[in-house]
Amino acid sequence: MTNYRVNNVAQLNNGQSGSLANAWGILVASGTTGTLTLQPATLGGSTFTTMSISHIAAGQPFPCYPRTVSVISGTVYVLA
Numbered sequence: 001m002t003n004y005r006v007n008n009v010a011q012l013n014n015g016q017s018g019s020l021a022n023a024w025g026i027l028v029a030s031g032t033t034g035t036l037t038l039q040p041a042t043l044g045g046s047t048f049t050t051m052s053i054s055h056i057a058a059g060q061p062f063p064c065y066p067r068t069v070s071v072i073s074g075t076v077y078v079l080a
Contacts, residue, residue: 004025004061004079006079006080007080008020008022008079008080009077009078009079009080010023010077010078010080011075011076011077011078012069012071012075012076012077012078013071013074013075014071014072014073014074015071015072016070016071017034017068017069017070017071018068018069018078019066019067019068019069019078020066020078020079020080021080022080023065023066023078023079023080024063024064024065024079024080025061025062025063025064025066025079026053026056026061026062026064026066026069026076026077026078026079027059027060027061027062027076027077027079028053028056028057028058028059028062028074028075028076028077029058029059029074029075029076029077030058030059030074031058031073031074032053032054032058032071032073032074032075032076033052033053033054033071033072033073033074034052034053034054034069034070034071034072034073034074034076035050035051035052035053035069035070036050036051036052036053036056036064036066036068036069036070037049037050037066037067037068037069037070038050038051038064038065038066038067039065039066039067048067053069053071053074053076061079066078
């Protein structure tokens with residue numbers, strides 16, 4: 001088990017997209033669909049990895065550095 005400290009949260013619902021400064025992860029609600037675009041792996045990189053939100057376990061914080069989150073249906077919490 002791991003403890004996570006959250007100072008700020010942005011809630012994104014159906015049809016919304018966005019990001020949050022200094023975000024370190026996301027929390028996905030059950031049945032959520034959409035896409036997650038991550039920061040480049042190297043400083044100054046220009047290759048952005050995109051993945052489906054439906055592949056992330058619901059109810060578990062997913063540590064990552066999200067660039068943008070686009071929600072088609074459901075709810076995603078961007079954690080900072």
